[in-house]
Amino acid sequence: MVIDRNKPPLLKIRDLYLEGWSDEDWSPIINGVDLTLSRGEVLGLIGESGAGKSTLGLAAMGYTRDGVRIKSGTVEFDGVDLVNAPLSKKRALLGKRIAYVAQSAAASFNPAHKIIEQHTEAPVRHGVMNKQESIKDGMALYEKLRLPNPEEIGFRYPHQVSGGQLQRAMTAMAMSCRPDLIIFDEPTTALDVTTQIEVLASIRDIVDQYDTAAIYITHDLAVVAQMADRIKVLLRGDHVETADTREMLERPKEDYTKSLWAVRSFERPQKPKVKADATPVLSVQNVDASYGTTPVLFDVSFDIHAGRTVAVVGESGSGKSTTARCITGLLPPTDGQIMLDGEPLPLDYRKRNKDQLRQVQMIYQMADTALNPRITVGKIISRPVQFYRGLTGKALRKRVDDLMHQIELDPDIYYNRLPGELSGGQKQRIGIARALAAEPKFIICDEVTSALDQLVAEGILRLLAKLQDELNLSYMFITHDLATVRAIADEVVVMKEGKVVEQGGKQEMFTPPHHPYTDLLLSSVPEMDPDWLTKLLEERGVDNIGDAAVGKMV
Amino acid sequence: MSIWIVLLVVLVAIAVVGWLLRFGMQTATGNAPYWRDLPYSVAFGYVFMVAIVLFAGWFYFQPTETEAGAPVASVTFFRWAMQGLIIAFIMAFGFKLLGSYVGTSWSTKMFRSMPLTASFGILVVLIYAVLAIFAPLIAPHGQEVILAGANTLPGGNVATGGDPAYPLGTDSIGRDILSRLIYGAQNTVGIAFITTILAFLIGATLGFLAATLGGWLDQLLSRAVDVLMAIPSLIFALLLMTIAAVWAPRLGIPLTVFMVLIIAVIDSTRVFRLARAVAGNIVVMDYVEAAQLRGEGLGYLIFKEVLPNATAPLLAEFGLRFCFVFLTIAALSFLGVGIQPPLADWGTMVRDLAPFINFAQFAPLAAVPPLLAAGAIALLTVGVNFIVDWMLHKSSGLKD
Numbered sequence: 001m002v003i004d005r006n007k008p009p010l011l012k013i014r015d016l017y018l019e020g021w022s023d024e025d026w027s028p029i030i031n032g033v034d035l036t037l038s039r040g041e042v043l044g045l046i047g048e049s050g051a052g053k054s055t056l057g058l059a060a061m062g063y064t065r066d067g068v069r070i071k072s073g074t075v076e077f078d079g080v081d082l083v084n085a086p087l088s089k090k091r092a093l094l095g096k097r098i099a100y101v102a103q104s105a106a107a108s109f110n111p112a113h114k115i116i117e118q119h120t121e122a123p124v125r126h127g128v129m130n131k132q133e134s135i136k137d138g139m140a141l142y143e144k145l146r147l148p149n150p151e152e153i154g155f156r157y158p159h160q161v162s163g164g165q166l167q168r169a170m171t172a173m174a175m176s177c178r179p180d181l182i183i184f185d186e187p188t189t190a191l192d193v194t195t196q197i198e199v200l201a202s203i204r205d206i207v208d209q210y211d212t213a214a215i216y217i218t219h220d221l222a223v224v225a226q227m228a229d230r231i232k233v234l235l236r237g238d239h240v241e242t243a244d245t246r247e248m249l250e251r252p253k254e255d256y257t258k259s260l261w262a263v264r265s266f267e268r269p270q271k272p273k274v275k276a277d278a279t280p281v282l283s284v285q286n287v288d289a290s291y292g293t294t295p296v297l298f299d300v301s302f303d304i305h306a307g308r309t310v311a312v313v314g315e316s317g318s319g320k321s322t323t324a325r326c327i328t329g330l331l332p333p334t335d336g337q338i339m340l341d342g343e344p345l346p347l348d349y350r351k352r353n354k355d356q357l358r359q360v361q362m363i364y365q366m367a368d369t370a371l372n373p374r375i376t377v378g379k380i381i382s383r384p385v386q387f388y389r390g391l392t393g394k395a396l397r398k399r400v401d402d403l404m405h406q407i408e409l410d411p412d413i414y415y416n417r418l419p420g421e422l423s424g425g426q427k428q429r430i431g432i433a434r435a436l437a438a439e440p441k442f443i444i445c446d447e448v449t450s451a452l453d454q455l456v457a458e459g460i461l462r463l464l465a466k467l468q469d470e471l472n473l474s475y476m477f478i479t480h481d482l483a484t485v486r487a488i489a490d491e492v493v494v495m496k497e498g499k500v501v502e503q504g505g506k507q508e509m510f511t512p513p514h515h516p517y518t519d520l521l522l523s524s525v526p527e528m529d530p531d532w533l534t535k536l537l538e539e540r541g542v543d544n545i546g547d548a549a550v551g552k553m554v
Numbered sequence: 555m556s557i558w559i560v561l562l563v564v565l566v567a568i569a570v571v572g573w574l575l576r577f578g579m580q581t582a583t584g585n586a587p588y589w590r591d592l593p594y595s596v597a598f599g600y601v602f603m604v605a606i607v608l609f610a611g612w613f614y615f616q617p618t619e620t621e622a623g624a625p626v627a628s629v630t631f632f633r634w635a636m637q638g639l640i641i642a643f644i645m646a647f648g649f650k651l652l653g654s655y656v657g658t659s660w661s662t663k664m665f666r667s668m669p670l671t672a673s674f675g676i677l678v679v680l681i682y683a684v685l686a687i688f689a690p691l692i693a694p695h696g697q698e699v700i701l702a703g704a705n706t707l708p709g710g711n712v713a714t715g716g717d718p719a720y721p722l723g724t725d726s727i728g729r730d731i732l733s734r735l736i737y738g739a740q741n742t743v744g745i746a747f748i749t750t751i752l753a754f755l756i757g758a759t760l761g762f763l764a765a766t767l768g769g770w771l772d773q774l775l776s777r778a779v780d781v782l783m784a785i786p787s788l789i790f791a792l793l794l795m796t797i798a799a800v801w802a803p804r805l806g807i808p809l810t811v812f813m814v815l816i817i818a819v820i821d822s823t824r825v826f827r828l829a830r831a832v833a834g835n836i837v838v839m840d841y842v843e844a845a846q847l848r849g850e851g852l853g854y855l856i857f858k859e860v861l862p863n864a865t866a867p868l869l870a871e872f873g874l875r876f877c878f879v880f881l882t883i884a885a886l887s888f889l890g891v892g893i894q895p896p897l898a899d900w901g902t903m904v905r906d907l908a909p910f911i912n913f914a915q916f917a918p919l920a921a922v923p924p925l926l927a928a929g930a931i932a933l934l935t936v937g938v939n940f941i942v943d944w945m946l947h948k949s950s951g952l953k954d
Contacts, residue, residue, distance in 0.1 A: 024667065087591040328847055349847055357849045370840035374862035384848060434844070 008079070010180055010213050011037040011060060016073030018055055018064065018237075029055050029068065030237045039180065040211040044228030044245070046219060046260075048453040049424070051234040053217045057183045060215060061098050062090050078180065096126040099174035103186040105166040109158035115166075116154030119173045128177050141172040144209070145202040164195035168202055175206060182207070182214045188223060192315040192480055193524040200226060200526075201537060219453055221260060222526035225249060226533040233257050245530050259455065261528075266458055266487045268465055270507060274305045279342045281306050281474045282327065282360070282442050287336035289326050296322050297333070297498045302491075304442065307468060309475040311489035311506075313482065313521065319498040320478045324444045327476070328360060340442070358388050361435035365447035367427035371419040377430055378415040384437040400437075407433045407463065425456035432463065442474045449484055461488050482525045486510065494518045568605055572598040610636070630918040646674035672944035678937030686739040695730040697737035697898040704728035708922050715919070723923055725907060731923055734898035735930055741893055742900050743934070745814060746880035752818035753879065754872060757825025762856045762864075764826070765833035776830070779823045787820050788885060795891040813892060817882055821875060828871050832864045866945065873942035877935045884931055903927035 013035035019026040030052045037043050045053050055068060062075055062082025075082040077098065082090065099122075102108040110118060120134040129137060135154070142150035145168040158166060167187055174182050187203065188196040204227055207214050216227045224231055224245075231248045233240040233256070241254050252258045280303035289297040297319050304310045312320045325331040327338055329349030338345045340359055346352050364370035371380055382400045385391050391399055404411040407429040419427055428448060435443050445464065449457035465488060467473060477489060485492060485506070492509040494502040494517065502515040514522065523536060576597040579589040614636055616629045650673035653665030665673065685692060695701065701724055707715040708723035708731070716723065722732040764772040782790075798812035836842060842859050850859075886892030887901030895902060907924035914921035 024663075084587065086585075086587075330843065330847070349849075352849075354849050357847060360847075362844065362847065364840040364844070366840065370844060372839075372841040372859055372863065375858070387848060387850070438848070 007038065009036045010039045010041075010078055011035065011215075012074070012076040013056075013060065014074045014076075016056075016059060016075065017071040018052070018059055019069055019071045020055075021067040021069075026069070026071075028071075028237055030059070032073070033234070033237075033239045035060070035232065037181070037213050037215065039213055041230065042207060042214045042216055042228045044224035044231040045215055045217045045234065046221060046224050046231060047234035047240075048219060048455065050236065052237040053219075053234055054185050056234070057185055057215055057217050058100075060181075060183060061094060061100065063094070092126070095122040095179075096128065096177045097180050099177070099179040099182045101167075101170050101174050101182060101184045101187050104190055105170040105187075106158065106163060108170065109166065111158050114155055114157055115161070115169050119154060119169070119176055122173070123176050126177055134176065138172060138176065141175055141206075142169070144206055145169075145172055146198070147172075162195075164191055164199055167191065167199050171199075171203055171206065175210065175212075178210055178212075180213060182212055184214060184216045184218075186218050189218065189220070193482070193526075194315055194520060196223075197524045197526070197533075197536075200533060203227070204533070220526070221454070222528050222532075225528050225530045226526060233260070249528060249530065266461060268488060270505075271308065271490050273505075274308065278305055280304055280339070281341060282476070283339040283342075284323065284327065285337050285339065287323070287326055287333045287338070289322060289331055289333045291322075291331075295334075295498070297326065299336075300326075300495075300498075300500055301336075302493050302500065302503055304474045304476055306441070306474055307472045308490045309468065309477050309488055310491045310493060311477040311479060311485040312493045312495060313479060313485055314495035315480055315521075317497075318495045320480075320495055321446060322498070323495070324362070324446055324476065324478060327444065328362060354388065358438045359441045360444070361438050361440040361442070362444045362446065363428075363431050363435050363448050366451055367424060367431050368419075370431050371427060371434075373419050375418075376415070377417050377419065377422070378411075380419070380430060381433045381437050384434060388438055403433045403437055406436065406467065409433075423456075424452050425459060428452065428456075428460055429463065432460075432467070436467065436471075440473070442476070444476045444478070446478045447480070448477075450479070450481060457484075458487075464488065482522060494521065564605070568601050569598060572601040575601060625916065625918055627915050627918050631914075642674060643670075645677060646670050649673050649677045668944060671940040675937040675940030675944070678933055679941065682739055682743060682934055682937075685736050686743050689736050689740040693730075693733040693736040695733040697729070697734050698896040699729065699733075701728045701730060707919050708926070709919055722926060725903075725923065731903075731926060734903060735900070735926060737898040738900045738903060738927065738930065741897050742880065742883060742887075742931075745810065745893065746876060746883055749814045749817045749821070749879045749883070750872060750876045752814065753821040753875060754825055754868070756818060757822035758829040758864075758868060760822075761826040761829025762833045762860055763852075765830045766837055766852065766855055766860065772830075775826070779826050782820065782823045783827075788882065791816055791820055791882060791886060792889065792891065795886060799891065810893060813883070813886065817879055817886075821879055821882075825868075825871065825875060829864065829868065832867050833860050836860050836863050866948075870942050870946045873938045873945070877938050881931070881935065900927040900931050904931075 013033065015032050015034060016030055017028065017032055018030040020029045033056060035043070035056075045057065047053050055065070058064060059070065059075060060077075062077070062085065064070060070083055073083070077093065080089065080093065082093075085093075109115065116135055116138055119138045120131050123129045123134040123137070124131050128134075138154055139150050142153055147153050147165055147168055153161060153165070153169070161169065171182075171187070184203065188199050191199060200223065206212075214227075216224060218224050228245050230242060230244050232242045233248075233254070235256050240256050241248070241252070243253075248257070249261070252261055282304045283301075284303075285301050287297055287300045288295065300319070300323055302310060302312075312323065314320050322331065326333045329338075329345070329347060329352060332347040338347070340356065345356055345360075349357065378400055381403055382396055385396055385399050385403075389399075400415070401411040404414065409426060409429055414422070414426070419430065422430065431448075448464075449460050452460065461484065464475065468475065475488075477484070479485060489506050491505055492503065493500055494509075494515065496517050502509070502518050509518065510522070512519075523540075526532060529535075573594065576589065576592055576594060579592075583589055613629065613632060616626070618626055618630050618633070620626060647670060650665055650668070650670060653673065654662055656662070657665070701720070703717060703720075703724055705726055705728075706717045706720050706724040708721070709716040710718045710721040712718070720730050720732065722730075722735070724730055725734070760775055764775045794816045795809075795813060798816065799809060801807075802809040802812055837855075837860065842855065845855055845859050883892055884899075884901030884904070887899045888905045890905070892901060893899040904924050904927045907927065911921050911924050
């Protein structure tokens with residue numbers, strides 16, 4: 001699209017300073033950021049968590065959350081000064097000319113009202129259309145966003161439609177008054193890759209059709225490359241650089257931007273093939289499992305050898321985590337067995353002895369819920385050491401110090417901290433240390449990097465790789481992110497609906513021919529190339545991507 | 555009828571003044587953001603508040619006696635209530651100020667961030683604790699001592715029927731009310747405290763067990779609690795106390811012990827529910843799963859993983875539960891089956907002195923004694939609830 005930069009811009013933010021109230025004082029969140037957005041332009045706003053992306057996005061609407069204030073600077077939308085505008089004037093703009101799409105559609109819809117009721121609220125309130133017109137218009141928008149049954153889907157309650165559909169319904173809602181500006185706050189972060197691609201395609205399409213300007217907030221570079229005309233990078237409230245998407249991807253100027261771009265380059269060398277007669281450290285053999293009477297796993301088998309990483313991929317609900325629960329014994333399989341070093345493990349964890357429990361450890365996705373918030377870091381790590389090896393006093397402290405050095409955290413600083421006083425990446429490192437403290441042979445990593453920013457996630461992956469090389473550990477790596485698989489895995493197991501659809505070495509998995517599902521997964525992972533989505537849509541057509549394609553598969 | 559018309563006129567006047575205020579301030583300040591965005595309802599609220607304060611001020615300075623010399627009870631009691639409120643406010647403010655500057659950095663920060671109500675609550679609880687612990691040293695007379703003059707009025711002013719030796723007067727058989735109030739703190743509050751702790755030991759232990767183990771134990775305990783909760787608690791306690799009153803002399807165990815046990819068991823059902831619900835949310839956390847997979851025993855799971863994360867809601871519940879237990883004891887004593895005379899107890903005191911409330915209309919001072927004991931109960935309940943509110947607010951992570 002051609003953007004006329006000579007016309008007055010739609011949104012103009014100048015020298016904006018935002019502050020948040022914490023610990024009895026105002027601390028800076030955004031330090032003097034400028035932002036200019038023309039009509040019909042899409043600006044990508046990227047940065048790590050805590051960079052102030054969402055706060056800036058909301059400030060573009062002249063709104064601040066409780067405990068946040070605009071210290072100085074101006075926000076001008078189409079000639080209206082939003083910082084000093086009366087509430088009544090802002091009320092007339094918000095929802096009508098400026099709309100907002102939140103990260104979690106499931107949490108943002110009111111579960112007590114039907115979707116179309118919530119959709120029509122803004123147009124009716126703002127007097128843009130009457131209710132009947134708005135309902136008709138909603139159906140037209142649903143059709144444009146390629147929601148199934150556009151005539152009928154609006155009359156369901158939010159919990160009756162899937163996450164990806166809800167996110168599109170929310171985009172339709174934002175579109176209901178045909179705003180000039182939409183702020184997308186991480187709209188696809190919580191979605192699976194196959195769902196994400198559908199939402200991305202429809203958002204891009206509709207923003208294009210109505211020539212809407214948008215601010216697209218995300219931490220996923222590949223996503224922003226598809227969506228944005230220009231990209232703005234933020235680092236802890238400071239502006240780093242702004243440039244056109246292609247320019248930014250090809251020739252980033254600042255070191256920080258370069259480091260963000262370089263994250264995806266981490267890849268481990270391929271390891272030699274496992275000897276045919278080697279006993280796998282862990283072997284899952286023909287496992288069936290069910291929750292109550294609902295079967296969820298069907299004949300799952302794979303081996304994990306010493307010093308190797310097996311990545312288990314698939315979308316949510318494909319049975320990846322359930323397999324992990326079978327291995328740990330939390331969900332005893334109904335059929336099949338789990339072998340550790342050639343010996344069958346008791347299926348229920350309560351029947352396993354201390355040594356068997358010690359050999360299989362787990363690292364969790366959400367470090368927040370995996371670490372007890374009331375126990376200090378030192379105690380969290382020392383408990384398994386004490387429990388399995390009976391060390392006490394100085395010997396215990398020394399072992400914990402060693403472990404903390406292994407995960408690259410200084411014990412003098414962090415020993416007495418509570419998990420709440422650590423960053424996300426540091427918490428995940430503590431989770432790793434707790435697993436290592438048991439001196440296991442085998443560790444299950446359940447989506448360990450999916451809740452982390454890319455730079456931090458890369459650090460965790462490198463640490464896990466280093467530990468594997470040093471301690472000859474075996475990993476089962478559950479993930480839905482194929483970039484992670486490419487970085488760390490030796491072998492790949494693809495799961496769909498509780499069955500293993502394909503397995504093999506990493507090289508074979510990433511070279512065709514694939515099982516159609518593997519192919520779909522692979523093709524749905526956004527790439528840094530700004531033309532990737534366009535090309536993919538041309539190649540496959542809109543009906544052969546994402547969940548629509550899964551539905552067609554037998 | 556005319557009172558309604560007056561009320562209507564006043565409301566309309568407030569509405570008009572509210573509108574004028576908003577409009578006037580908007581013009582006067584040249585549309586400053588605060589006045590510009592002020593909703594009319596808020597402006598109305600401000601004026602309404604000012605009207606109430608003005609009325610209170612006017613009412614406060616009405617004469618306490620008619621020209622004929624008869625006392626006007628409403629004004630008298632209103633003055634006392636206002637004076638009490640002002641004293642409470644000053645004490646709370648002073649206490650908060652003191653805490654903000656004296657103490658460790660942790661405690662001064664806590665005092666600075668707490669609302670005035672919380673500092674008032676803490677002050678009240680501290681005063682009650684001191685009175686209860688050092689009752690024999692503080693009280694001028696014994697709780698059972700019958701002194702010379704019965705029915706001395708409070709105030710200590712001989713002209714109004716008081717006696718400086720008994721600042722709060724004496725009751726109908728000549729016991730010093732001040733001393734009995736102080737001893738009452740020891741008896742009522744002390745027994746309530748023990749009962750609450752017992753209720754928590756029973757309820758929280760079983761609740762945690764039910765949540766952690768689940769299965770048939772959970773079903774059994776939960777259904778048993780349902781049955782106990784289905785019976786109205788005060789009636790149930792009364793019934794059991796009547797039975798205990800027969801057993802107590804036969805077994806040679808004081809009736810108070812039975813009362814503590816009965817109230818503890820009845821109240822532990824509420825604690826059980828809360829503990830089970832809170833622990834139910836904690837045992838599904840990944841860190842508990844990690845501990846289970848490590849092979850940890852039940853004791854470790856409950857004491858090291860669940861309990862530290864359940865303390866905030868349980869402590870808040872402790873405050874509330876303490877009030878309920880305390881009110882139950884007062885109620886039982888009022889009904890005559892609780893703490894037995896001659897031990898001083900606020901519930902019993904209210905019952906014994908209750909007839910004096912009939913004097914309120916023509917001799918306000920004579921009606922004070924039953925209100926003193928009732929006020930002591932109310933003050934502690936309010937104080938504890940202020941603290942609990944504050945703690946709940948803090949633990950829920952809400953800001954403002």
